[in-house]
Amino acid sequence: MASLKNVRIHATAEVSSKASIGQGTSIWNQTQIRENAKIGKNCVFGKNVYVDRNVLIGNNVKVQNNSSIYEGVTIQDGVFVGPHVSFTNDRLPRAINPDGSLKKETDWKLEKTLVRTGASIGAKSVLMCGITIGEFALIGAGSVVTKDVEDYSLVLGNPATLVGYVCKCGFKVADSNKNLRYSICPNCKTKLDFLKK
Numbered sequence: 001m002a003s004l005k006n007v008r009i010h011a012t013a014e015v016s017s018k019a020s021i022g023q024g025t026s027i028w029n030q031t032q033i034r035e036n037a038k039i040g041k042n043c044v045f046g047k048n049v050y051v052d053r054n055v056l057i058g059n060n061v062k063v064q065n066n067s068s069i070y071e072g073v074t075i076q077d078g079v080f081v082g083p084h085v086s087f088t089n090d091r092l093p094r095a096i097n098p099d100g101s102l103k104k105e106t107d108w109k110l111e112k113t114l115v116r117t118g119a120s121i122g123a124k125s126v127l128m129c130g131i132t133i134g135e136f137a138l139i140g141a142g143s144v145v146t147k148d149v150e151d152y153s154l155v156l157g158n159p160a161t162l163v164g165y166v167c168k169c170g171f172k173v174a175d176s177n178k179n180l181r182y183s184i185c186p187n188c189k190t191k192l193d194f195l196k197k
Contacts, residue, residue, distance in 0.1 A: 022059065040077065052089075064123070072112040072129060079115050082123035082141065087113055089129045116151070118168060125160075138166045152195055165195055
């Protein structure tokens, strides 16, 4: 792994010279970071990750193997993206226009997606574009997320549905009606006042 300005980039990774990479970030083998992507400090990108142009990623983000993050996605600080997660950016994807001509950049509408601080996205999840994933939300593995996800919520399935609420540590502490099971998280001992907002 080569080191450049406190950024570790594997020899097989392809990182655009027009990308911005924060100090302490590690980019592993076969990962591609496109032009004008902005990546914060102390991030980790596993094997074969794709980060499209103009993607914005905060500090302390972990992106696991084989995930694809397409243009229009903003990921805030402390987010976990599990293996094989796919973000979309076009709700009407077509290779061709109605006249049969190959679509160009100007022939489709980019829709943006925001993943807020501390959220976790489970392995093999798919996120439709044009949505917001709330702070410290937890998306179960294999979910297909088609609409906004509330802060601290736990969603599962296809389509993903609300099944409860979690502490900042990820432990389930309330049902889908926000009926708290505990006043203090039994896992990390955090007071659960943040769920009463």
